[in-house]
Amino acid sequence: MLPDYRVRQRDYLLEISRALTSRLNLSEVLRLILQQATDMLNGQAALIALVEPDARYTIRQSYGIPQPLLDQLKPILHQTENVDEAVTALEHNLVAIAERVGLGFWEVVSLPLKVEGDEFLGALYVFRMRGGGFSRDDRRILQSFADQAAIAVNNARLYEQLTHEKRRLDAILEFSADGVVIMDGAHRIQMFNRAMSNLIDVPAAEAISKRFEEVLVLKNKRAGATLEEAEAKGWPLVGSSQTLFVEGDLQRRNGGVISVEIAFAALLNREGRLVNIIADVHDLTRFRAAEEMKATFISAVSHELKTPVALIKGYASTLRRADAKWDEATVRESLKVIEEEADHLAELIENLLDASRAQAGNFKLTPVELDIDDLVVRVAKKFEAQTQSHKVIADIASDMPLVFADEARITQVLSNLISNAVKYSPPGSEIRITGRATPNEVIITVADQGVGVPPEERSKIFERFYRSESAIRRGTPGAGLGLYLSKAIVEAHGGRIWVEGNGDDRPGSRFSFSLPRAA
Numbered sequence: 001m002l003p004d005y006r007v008r009q010r011d012y013l014l015e016i017s018r019a020l021t022s023r024l025n026l027s028e029v030l031r032l033i034l035q036q037a038t039d040m041l042n043g044q045a046a047l048i049a050l051v052e053p054d055a056r057y058t059i060r061q062s063y064g065i066p067q068p069l070l071d072q073l074k075p076i077l078h079q080t081e082n083v084d085e086a087v088t089a090l091e092h093n094l095v096a097i098a099e100r101v102g103l104g105f106w107e108v109v110s111l112p113l114k115v116e117g118d119e120f121l122g123a124l125y126v127f128r129m130r131g132g133g134f135s136r137d138d139r140r141i142l143q144s145f146a147d148q149a150a151i152a153v154n155n156a157r158l159y160e161q162l163t164h165e166k167r168r169l170d171a172i173l174e175f176s177a178d179g180v181v182i183m184d185g186a187h188r189i190q191m192f193n194r195a196m197s198n199l200i201d202v203p204a205a206e207a208i209s210k211r212f213e214e215v216l217v218l219k220n221k222r223a224g225a226t227l228e229e230a231e232a233k234g235w236p237l238v239g240s241s242q243t244l245f246v247e248g249d250l251q252r253r254n255g256g257v258i259s260v261e262i263a264f265a266a267l268l269n270r271e272g273r274l275v276n277i278i279a280d281v282h283d284l285t286r287f288r289a290a291e292e293m294k295a296t297f298i299s300a301v302s303h304e305l306k307t308p309v310a311l312i313k314g315y316a317s318t319l320r321r322a323d324a325k326w327d328e329a330t331v332r333e334s335l336k337v338i339e340e341e342a343d344h345l346a347e348l349i350e351n352l353l354d355a356s357r358a359q360a361g362n363f364k365l366t367p368v369e370l371d372i373d374d375l376v377v378r379v380a381k382k383f384e385a386q387t388q389s390h391k392v393i394a395d396i397a398s399d400m401p402l403v404f405a406d407e408a409r410i411t412q413v414l415s416n417l418i419s420n421a422v423k424y425s426p427p428g429s430e431i432r433i434t435g436r437a438t439p440n441e442v443i444i445t446v447a448d449q450g451v452g453v454p455p456e457e458r459s460k461i462f463e464r465f466y467r468s469e470s471a472i473r474r475g476t477p478g479a480g481l482g483l484y485l486s487k488a489i490v491e492a493h494g495g496r497i498w499v500e501g502n503g504d505d506r507p508g509s510r511f512s513f514s515l516p517r518a519a
């Protein structure tokens with residue numbers, strides 16, 4: 001038979017360990033340990049110091065200890081390097097410090113908190129005023145309590161880490177740029193992140209619990225295998241080492257589709273049973289657009305290059321023919337064409353170089369105080385002299401305020417807009433260039449009576465290599481660079497460029513750009 005007080009102690013310990021191990025919140029566990037240790041030893045105060053992940057030894061929780069004592073303790077703990085030895089050293093220190101700050105504590109017992117493998121988690125210190133010292137029995141009981149406490153601290157810490165990891169993982173998934181869907185083995189959706197909702201315009205709350213195929217409707221499969229096709233062949237157990245992917249278009253809720261690539265990963269449990277399938281949905285819209293742009297670019301540029309080259313070659317070989325004698329006028333005319341076409345080629349190449357400079361963001365400008373009305377009149381005159389087909393009118397006041405701009409570059413913008421107006425409006429029609437001033441800017445407008453730009457194309461036409469369907473269909477020459485470069489130039493000056501209709505159902509378009517006024 002155990003003596004009565006032993007039975008009570010044993011029951012007490014049992015109760016404590018039950019209470020401790022059922023809790024997972026670290027600060028709650030620490031508070032409980034302190035309270036019960038103080039209780040058990042008839043003490044007045046206690047503290048727990050733990051080895052933090054950064055290896056520093058820190059007071060994590062205290063009970064009944066006045067702030068002045070805590071303040072003196074903190075630096076001592078922080079300086080401690082060998083924590084294992086420090087536990088007992090500290091025990092002596094504590095008595096001295098307690099006395100120094102005028103506290104009546106004159107007994108301290110320290111108990112290391114260790115778990116399996118002797119891993120040192122920290123230590124528990126209990127203070128009491130009553131004399132008599134801690135008996136061996138006290139220490140023994142306390143040590144078995146400390147062992148329980150260590151397990152509880154360890155569990156709570158692991159749980160804290162796990163919760164932290166989970167939160168981090170949730171955040172990564174939620175804010176991933178790719179759509180992420182986690183489903184069970186039967187394809188029931190369990191997690192649906194924000195990017196996924198945006199991609200197909202379906203809120204997560206609606207997708208959860210539905211079948212993957214019901215929410216992500218794949219059309220026009222282009223490559224790879226769908227989940228169902230792969231599973232029919234034994235995936236993920238057979239061939240699981242290969243990444244499963246499928247490429248195609250996903251149906252969006254509001255109609256329309258989005259081009260995607262989906263990669264699937266299988267999560268198996270220890271017994272090899274399928275627990276989860278994780279789908280990563282990557283938006284290919286930009287990639288497709290870039291590919292399309294590249295194709296349009298190649299065809300437009302090669303067409304643009306071929307035409308002058310063919311003309312130059314044609315005229316040059318005609319002139320070279322040994323069997324023909326050309327009069328001087330014909331020779332001059334032919335050389336003129338050759339020269340013009342060579343200029344045209346040089347201009348195209350220069351534009352391509354400019355486009356790549358603009359994209360890299362290093363357009364060099366040499367701005368000066370510029371008489372913009374004078375420039376408009378000069379450029380209009382040049383076009384008026386060149387084209388017999390259109391009337392180019394500079395309708396601008398001669399007292400426009402000066403602007404601060406690079407003359408050659410603004411000439412390039414004006415020439416682009418006027419030559420587009422010529423290209424996209426019928427012969428005989430009028431092209432009018434006007435100007436107006438606001439307190440900070442000067443706005444120049446080139447208006448034509450041509451085919452116009454439909455509202456849905458108005459933002460796209462300033463993109464690199466963009467050419468409208470109708471321009472391509474009609475076979476109008478061009479590489480889709482003029483407006484892109486004009487925009488880059490105007491914006492490098494701190495201005496804007498835009499297009500509007502002519503209003504009131506009148507045909508044509510109005511291209512305007514603004515430039516800052518000279519100070």
Ligand code: ADP
Nearest residue numbers: 420424452461467468471478479480481482483
């Ligand atoms: P390009 O003329 O070489 O195709 P731009 O960048 O100059 O390239 O123009 C892009 C597109 O904008 C053209 O393909 C055309 O569809 C449209 N566009 C430009 N200027 C006009 C205009 N004045 N009227 C109608 N459409 C225009």
